[in-house]
Amino acid sequence: MISSIDLMLLSLVVICAIAAINVKDLLAATMIFGVYSFLMCLLWATMGAVDVAFTEATIGAGISTILFIGAILHTTRRSKD
Amino acid sequence: MKALAFAATLVTGAILLYGTMDFPAWGDPQSPAATHLASYFIENAVPETHVPNLVTAVLGDYRGYDTMFETVVIYCAGLAVIAVLRRSKKS
Amino acid sequence: MKEVQARAEALKVGESIIIQTAVRILVPFIQIFGLYVIVHGHYSPGGGFQGGVILGASFVLIALAYDLKYSMNYMSERVNIILGNTGALIFVGTGVLCALFGGLFLDYAALDALIPLGPVEWRSFGIFIVEVGVGLAVMSIMVSLFWDLSSNGGLDEGL
Numbered sequence: 001m002i003s004s005i006d007l008m009l010l011s012l013v014v015i016c017a018i019a020a021i022n023v024k025d026l027l028a029a030t031m032i033f034g035v036y037s038f039l040m041c042l043l044w045a046t047m048g049a050v051d052v053a054f055t056e057a058t059i060g061a062g063i064s065t066i067l068f069i070g071a072i073l074h075t076t077r078r079s080k081d
Numbered sequence: 082m083k084a085l086a087f088a089a090t091l092v093t094g095a096i097l098l099y100g101t102m103d104f105p106a107w108g109d110p111q112s113p114a115a116t117h118l119a120s121y122f123i124e125n126a127v128p129e130t131h132v133p134n135l136v137t138a139v140l141g142d143y144r145g146y147d148t149m150f151e152t153v154v155i156y157c158a159g160l161a162v163i164a165v166l167r168r169s170k171k172s
Numbered sequence: 173m174k175e176v177q178a179r180a181e182a183l184k185v186g187e188s189i190i191i192q193t194a195v196r197i198l199v200p201f202i203q204i205f206g207l208y209v210i211v212h213g214h215y216s217p218g219g220g221f222q223g224g225v226i227l228g229a230s231f232v233l234i235a236l237a238y239d240l241k242y243s244m245n246y247m248s249e250r251v252n253i254i255l256g257n258t259g260a261l262i263f264v265g266t267g268v269l270c271a272l273f274g275g276l277f278l279d280y281a282a283l284d285a286l287i288p289l290g291p292v293e294w295r296s297f298g299i300f301i302v303e304v305g306v307g308l309a310v311m312s313i314m315v316s317l318f319w320d321l322s323s324n325g326g327l328d329e330g331l
Contacts, residue, residue, distance in 0.1 A: 129295065130299070149267065
């Protein structure tokens with residue numbers, strides 16, 4: 001039961017990581033990065049580390065996504081490479 | 082160049098996966114990390130500090146230096162951002 | 173930057189009355205939850221760091237839904253910097269106070285000489301004081317990071 005949830009979360013983490021570096025739109029990459037952080041938070045929660053999961057949810061999925069959006073506003077929306 | 086980077090990533094990932102084969106099982110009570118300090122905290126943290134959440138007891142009391150310098154690091158980061166980016170209206 | 177704002181104003185996507193009303197109703201509950209996370213860190217997951225980030229995120233949410241000028245009405249820059257310095261000072265000051273009363277640095281049991289509550293209770297209470305300091309410092313730093321990064325340091329226009 002737990003191992004199947006772990007397998008699903010880990011495969012989604014890998015998919016999100018590959019998608020975040022392949023997407024051309026920087027805003028979409030930021031959103032996928034937020035999803036990645038939230039999946040990591042769920043992964044910590046299944047391991048029983050609730051404090052770490054809480055920190056990951058507030059810092060990774062909350063504040064850092066907003067800081068990325070604030071920084072993207074000052075650059076172009078699409079990456080060159 | 083891209084193929085070279087991909088090969089380097091694959092090799093590093095394979096080495097890391099090979100390294101995890103020697104790890105103790107998840108939640109193993111006989112693992113080296115769980116035999117020295119963890120038992121002391123589990124037995125003594127609640128009678129010594131009256132804090133039921135062991136994570137808070139360890140972070141706030143037993144490892145207070147660590148938490149203090151973590152706060153100082155964040156404080157310095159905020160000061161650096163204000164010093165670099167903030168500009169007054171006159172200039 | 174100017175171009176992005178002009179386009180947003182032309183499309184009327186910058187300000188939505190639904191989002192503004194929802195944020196105005198939600199923000200007090202978010203702040204109460206942040207205070208709960210700080211205060212209840214002894215018994216449940218949480219603590220000063222997470223609660224401070226939640227408190228800071230509530231002010232960031234006001235700045236996102238309205239604009240930067242309006243969010244300055246809730247928390248001015250002067251108050252923000254004073255709160256952040258106070259938070260860092262509470263943490264270090266508690267440690268120095270412990271050293272002055274004869275214990276080691278950050279050894280809260282030494283504060284028993286100041287107010288006799290018993291050394292074990294003082295260790296619990298010292299953790300609480302320290303968590304409040306961490307929460308204040310982290311809240312102020314997160315808000316000022318967002319202000320400076322989103323408005324390029326001017327604090328006059330931005331998200």
